[in-house]
Amino acid sequence: MKKFTKTHEWVLLEDNIAYVGISENAAEELGDVTFIELPEVGKEIKKGDVLCTLESVKSASDVYAPVSGKIVEVNTLLDNNPEIINDSPEKDGWIAKIEILNKEEVDKLLSAEEYKNSL
Known part of the structure; x- marks a missing residue:
């Protein structure tokens, strides 16, 4: 199940990744x-740490880590094709895979419905 943060990041958990x-x-x-x-x-x-920075035609924005852990993989396709984030932000535009330390952090994130209601 996909979870969200108030700062607009999403998390999809597969085992401890x-x-x-x-x-x-x-x-x-x-x-x-x-x-x-x-x-x-x-x-x-x-x-809550800065995970990465995105630059767009409008501005630069920080993306914050929604969970604690170790970065085990990044989406290197974004190096040459950052527009994937616009085309498929919640699927192909994933930024990083984090091996999480505490699954309870994921439980405290917003459901899709809670996220939509917070906008």
């Missing part, structure tokens, strides 16, 4: 993404 990206709403608000500074594989990250 969390796929992380930005919501469709965030992608629309950003406009055309022109660059992404992907996080470093192997980096330990805490919930």
